[in-house]
Amino acid sequence: MKELYNEFFYIPKHGKVKEKVMLVRTAITVIIMIVCLAVMSITAYAYFSYNVTSGSNIIKAANFEANAAIYRTDSNHKTLTVTSPGRIQTANLTAGTYAVELTKGESSAQTGFCIITIDGADYYTSQIGVDAEKGLSEASIKFTLKVSSDTKLEIRSHWGTSAYYGYADASSNSLYIENEDIIDLTASTIDIDETSPTEGQGAASETVTPESTTPTTESTISTESASTATTESTTAPSTETTIPAETIAPESTETSEPADTTEPTIPETINTEAVEQTQPATENASTEQTHIGEVQTSLWDEETLRICKENNIPLP
C-alpha cells in the first residue's frame, strides 16, 4: 500500500511532482465531481417525485387430482388397488362389474374432471366439483363399469372445465360419463346407458340398467378432443361468461354456448349414419337393442327431437 501511495499519490515537499501523480489526482477529482453531480440530481429528482408500493402480493395456483376407488359389485365386492404411476392412475380389471368412484380428494381447485381410458378408448367425466352451468356441485362421480375380459383402466385427472378443452357434454359426446352412468363393455359395441326403458331405447339391452334420462345417441368423440387431452394444447377462449368482476371462482361450465371451436357438427352425421344403420334394424324388427349410432327411426325420444330441432337437423 505504501508503495502504491508513493507511486501515485505522494507529492514531495521540496521535489518535483510526478506527472502520473497529477493525472491520478486529477482523475479522482473529476470522478468525485461527477458523483456529486449525480447525487445532487437524483436527490433533486427524488424530492419532486413520490412512490407508493405494495410489495409482496402472492399469487398461488390450485391443483386438481382426483382420488379413484374401484370395487367389484358382482361378486366379492373386493376393492381394487389403483396405482398412480405419475399422472395416470391405473387399474387392471378382470371380467365383471365394477363400481368406480372419483372424488376431489385433496385437490385445492374447485372443479376438474377425469379422462378415463378403457382399452384405448377415452371417456370424459362430468365435472367433479363445481359445475356452474348445471348449478351443481358434485364432490364425486360414481359410475358402473362392466367388462367381459381383462381390461386396463387408466384415469387421468384434469383441472378446468371439460367444455373448454373440447370434450363438451352428454348432449354431443357419447363417451361422456355422468354420475350414476353405466358403461357396458360386454356388448360388441360401447354402450353407455343413461335412458329410461320406457322411452323405448335400450330397454331390452342385456347389459343395461337405465339410470338417467339423457339420450345416448348423439355423437361420437372427435379425435381432436382425444388428442387435445393428451397434448394439452391451448386454444383461444371462445366461451363467454357472465360473472361479476370481483374475486371470482372459476365458473367451470358457465357457458351459455358451448365452445365454438368445439361445437360438434357430428349430430348431423350421426343421424345420417343412424338412418343408414337402422334400415337393416327396421327390417329385423325383432331387435330392440340400442347402440350408439343406431336409432330406431320411429323411436326418437323427446330430448333427441329437441336437439335436432335446435340444430336444424331434419329427421326422417
Add this chain to the structure above:
Amino acid sequence: MKPNAKKTPYKRIALALSLCALIVWGILGTGASLAWFTDTSPEVNNIFHFADFKLEVSHRLTDGTWEKIDGQTKVFDEEALYEPGYVQVVYLKVENKGDRDFKFSTAVIVNGCIEATNVFGQRFMLQDYLKFGLMTADTEEDLKSNIPNRETAVAIATEPLHNYYEAGAFELAPNGTKYIALIVRMPEEVGNVANYRGETIPKVELGITVKADQIAD
C-alpha cells in the same frame, strides 16, 4: 545618518491610505446617488414556503371501504387459488393529498416466481400462464361500469404477466382522485401443464408501484 539604516516607508503607507479613502468615497458617492433615484415600497411581503407534494393510494376491501396502501399492504387476496377461468379484480384509488399537480403512472413488477412440477413431471412457471390488465377511470362508478361483468374483465386482461410499466401518465390536480382496476386471471384454456403435483406450490410474487412526478410550472 548611517548609510545602511532602514528607511520607514511612510510614503507608501500614506499612498495606500489615500487610495483606500478614495475608493470608499467612490462607493459612498455611488451608493448615495443610486439611492437618491430609487424608491421601495414597504408593503411588499416576500413569503417563501415549501410546496406539499403528497400521493396517497388506497385499495378497496371486500366490504367496500378503502384501506391505505403502504409497503406491507397486500392488495391481492392471498387465499385465492388460481385455476383455469379464475379472475381477480383489484380496485385502487389514487389521491393527490398535496397542493401541487403531479403526473402518476402505474407499474406492475414480478418480484419473484416459484417453479413447480406439473402432472407431466415438467417444471413450469406459473407466471407464464397468467394474464393481467389495467384500466383507469375518473370515478368509481365509471370504473365499475367499464367492468360490469366477468366477460369484460377477461377481455381487458390480455397481457402476459410480466414487468409492466404504464406508457402514459395521468395528471392529477390537488385533491384530485383517479381509480385503477387491476385484473389478473388464468385463461380458461390453460391445460394440465400448469396443474401442479408435489409439495411445491407455484407462486408469483407481484409488486405494484404508483409513481408520481411533480409537474413543473
